[in-house]
Amino acid sequence: MSFKKTTNKNEEALRFENEFLQAKIAAQYGGMHGSNADTPPEILNAFLKNVIEFEESMKDAKEVLLYDYIGKPAFKKEEELTDEQITVELELMNEILLIHNIVYDNIHPAEDRQLYKFVTEELFQQTVSDNPVTGMTTHFIYEEFHPHHPADTYERCVEFIMMFFSGAFKEPMQSYRMEKIKNQDELSYFYDAFEEFRNVEFEFSDAPVAPDKCIRKATISFDAVTSGIKPIHFSGEATFELDYEFDWWSVKYALFPGMNNGEQIN
Numbered sequence: 325m326s327f328k329k330t331t332n333k334n335e336e337a338l339r340f341e342n343e344f345l346q347a348k349i350a351a352q353y354g355g356m357h358g359s360n361a362d363t364p365p366e367i368l369n370a371f372l373k374n375v376i377e378f379e380e381s382m383k384d385a386k387e388v389l390l391y392d393y394i395g396k397p398a399f400k401k402e403e404e405l406t407d408e409q410i411t412v413e414l415e416l417m418n419e420i421l422l423i424h425n426i427v428y429d430n431i432h433p434a435e436d437r438q439l440y441k442f443v444t445e446e447l448f449q450q451t452v453s454d455n456p457v458t459g460m461t462t463h464f465i466y467e468e469f470h471p472h473h474p475a476d477t478y479e480r481c482v483e484f485i486m487m488f489f490s491g492a493f494k495e496p497m498q499s500y501r502m503e504k505i506k507n508q509d510e511l512s513y514f515y516d517a518f519e520e521f522r523n524v525e526f527e528f529s530d531a532p533v534a535p536d537k538c539i540r541k542a543t544i545s546f547d548a549v550t551s552g553i554k555p556i557h558f559s560g561e562a563t564f565e566l567d568y569e570f571d572w573w574s575v576k577y578a579l580f581p582g583m584n585n586g587e588q589i590n
Contacts (some may be wrong), residue, residue: 338365338369339365340487341369343368349376387454388453389448389450390450391438391448394426395420396561399413399444400413401444402437402440402441407436408439410436411438413440414439421443425456425459425461426462427462427464428443428447428463428466429466429503431467432467442466447464466557471571473538473568474531477533478540480575481564481575485524488511504576505520505576505577510583510584513584519546523545524544524561526544526545528540529542535568536569538565538573540559540563540566541562543559544562546558558581559581562579563579
């Protein structure tokens with residue numbers, strides 16, 4: 325989408341129209357979010373019209389099965405197909421979905437058989453609006469239906485390491501609420517003992533993941549720096565305890581070498 329710059333006269337008319345559209349949205353749909361005073365009037369105008377188009381399309385919309393929405397295509401059950409047939413049929417289903425502006429993504433690698441089973445047994449049973457906005461695409465994520473717990477717990481631990489050693493430990497964090505960490509006082513004491521950390525390297529080992537809890541371990545090394553003295557090198561095992569709550573893994577306990585039982589090398 326492209327926009328033409330407006331003259332002062334046209335801009336004044338556009339601002340008046342924008343005020344009218346905003347008042348209409350507030351009165352009929354309860355207000356809106358997503359714009360600010362610095363938004364160019366021509367862009368804001370297009371945005372407001374899109375909001376109204378969306379709200380109008382949803383007013384009389386009904387939720388229908390995705391399978392019904394895409395025309396009830398004939399398909400075979402996953403167990404009835406060979407691996408070669410699965411690949412062909414999956415491509416066909418993906419094309420049918422795309423024609424109806426429906427797509428799905430998988431963050432982690434998945435075999436065609438897994439994805440075909442997901443599409444025909446789960447995605448087809450989801451509901452969508454029978455009156456979508458023109459040009460709007462409906463997205464689904466495979467991992468929202470089938471979480472990849474080993475990868476997710478690994479990512480949460482890496483995020484925690486990056487947060488702690490980058491200096492963001494004391495800053496407000498959206499992903500972590502430090503008061504929920506069991507040993508936050510111990511972590512804070514260790515963090516405050518140094519001015520910065522350098523040369524952080526780590527490698528995680530595989531770990532079994534229970535439905536709601538997981539313990540992950542990694543070998544880690546880093547240099548702790550304090551002005552006036554030689555950096556202290558720490559290496560050893562790091563331990564992380566994670567809980568699975570509200571469809572999300574969170575680190576609830578973290579222990580690094582040097583805190584109470586790690587090997588220290590000067």
